[in-house]
Amino acid sequence: GSCFFLSCFAGYFNVLAVILKTTNDAPWANEFESIELSCLIESISTKNPRIEWKKIKDGEPSYVYFEKKISGDLEGRARIREPATLVITNATRSDSASYRCEVSAQTDLKSFDEILINLVIRVKPVVPKCAVPKSVPVGTAAELRCVEDQGFPKSQYQWFRNKEEIPDDPKTSSKFINSSYTLNAETGTLKFSAVRMNDSAEYFCRAKNDAGHSECGPQTMEIYDINIARIILGVLVVVLLCITVGLCFAYKRGYFASQKQTGNNYKAPAKGEGVDYVRTEDEGDFRHKSSFVI
Numbered sequence: 106g107s108c109f110f111l112s113c114f115a116g117y118f119n120v121l122a123v124i125l126k127t128t129n130d131a132p133w134a135n136e137f138e139s140i141e142l143s144c145l146i147e148s149i150s151t152k153n154p155r156i157e158w159k160k161i162k163d164g165e166p167s168y169v170y171f172e173k174k175i176s177g178d179l180e181g182r183a184r185i186r187e188p189a190t191l192v193i194t195n196a197t198r199s200d201s202a203s204y205r206c207e208v209s210a211q212t213d214l215k216s217f218d219e220i221l222i223n224l225v226i227r228v229k230p231v232v233p234k235c236a237v238p239k240s241v242p243v244g245t246a247a248e249l250r251c252v253e254d255q256g257f258p259k260s261q262y263q264w265f266r267n268k269e270e271i272p273d274d275p276k277t278s279s280k281f282i283n284s285s286y287t288l289n290a291e292t293g294t295l296k297f298s299a300v301r302m303n304d305s306a307e308y309f310c311r312a313k314n315d316a317g318h319s320e321c322g323p324q325t326m327e328i329y330d331i332n333i334a335r336i337i338l339g340v341l342v343v344v345l346l347c348i349t350v351g352l353c354f355a356y357k358r359g360y361f362a363s364q365k366q367t368g369n370n371y372k373a374p375a376k377g378e379g380v381d382y383v384r385t386e387d388e389g390d391f392r393h394k395s396s397f398v399i
């Protein structure tokens with residue numbers, strides 16, 4: 106031949122080699138949809154290569170395609186499309202993992218290749234649990250919480266005040282500029298360091314991720330003025346005092362005397378002889394008493 110040894114070897118090597126490729130090494134789908142993990146054979150000369158798929162979750166590999174059969178987690182929910190693509194027909198949240206397509210071609214010089222694919226199954230958030238304090242004295246701190254733990258990727262949170270989204274930073278909005286809150290979109294906490302009367306409103310929270318969003322029902326947070334509360338309390342005390350004094354006065358003047366009298370008059374005949382047995386409902390008691398009377 107007229108070629109140098111190295112270039113000849115390289116050409117020979119390329120022909121007799123198994124080489125894999127994929128159209129997407131980071132596919133995603135929503136839960137209950139179908140998704141394909143593409144594994145294409147770019148070059149091979151072996152007629153019946155051995156194809157295997159492994160799922161790697163938390164560093165632990167397990168077979169999902171072995172000896173031409175779908176097994177393990179994917180049994181009954183997946184199939185192989187020629188040459189080596191894995192098609193999951195009804196993805197679940199537990200399918201989020203790394204998958205490795207491995208092809209062994211015994212008669213090729215480079216007889217093995219593998220390709221790693223990271224699959225993400227997105228899960229729409231469920232309705233978040235929201236905690237809104239019902240009434241808060243003006244000028245004190247208040248914390249509104251929102252939690253949702255099903256969504257994948259992890260939910261982010263938005264808060265709404267009277268159906269209007271609360272901006273992440275109050276300084277960016279003329280409407281909220283005097284409000285004392287900080288909003289944490291990662292944890293879902295809306296924290297006021299000192300509430301104003303103006304913060305009285307209906308609040309609700311939305312948990313969202315790439316798969317969708319869910320909201321909790323609106324809840325009212327009422328802000329009350331401590332001074333007004335004191336005035337109301339003072340008025341109540343005065344009213345109660347007046348009533349008490351009035352009652353004492355009326356008692357001393359004997360307004361209750363006649364009422365007491367009628368009470369006694371009414372009860373008197375009930376205690377009289379020969380009346381008791383009529384009122385007794387129990388039969389045994391009745392007989393006993395009647396015989397006693399006779």
Ligand SMILES: *[C@@H]1O[C@H](CO)[C@@H](O)[C@H](O)[C@H]1NC(C)=O
Nearest residue numbers: 136137138194195196197198
């Ligand atoms: C997908 O799986 C879920 C349970 O994992 C089941 O409720 C649903 O009916 C399945 N959907 C299809 C189209 O098979």
Ligand SMILES: *[C@@H]1O[C@H](CO)[C@@H](O)[C@H](O)[C@H]1NC(C)=O
Nearest residue numbers: 266279280281282284303304
């Ligand atoms: C607070 O009150 C002022 C004046 O009463 C009003 O202009 C402003 O819009 C209120 N803030 C919010 C967040 O509603």
Ligand SMILES: *[C@@H]1O[C@H](CO)[C@@H](O)[C@H](O)[C@H]1NC(C)=O
Nearest residue numbers: 278279280281282283284303
């Ligand atoms: C915010 O506070 C400033 C200064 O006290 C006041 O001039 C302004 O009207 C307030 N804005 C709102 C929206 O309440």
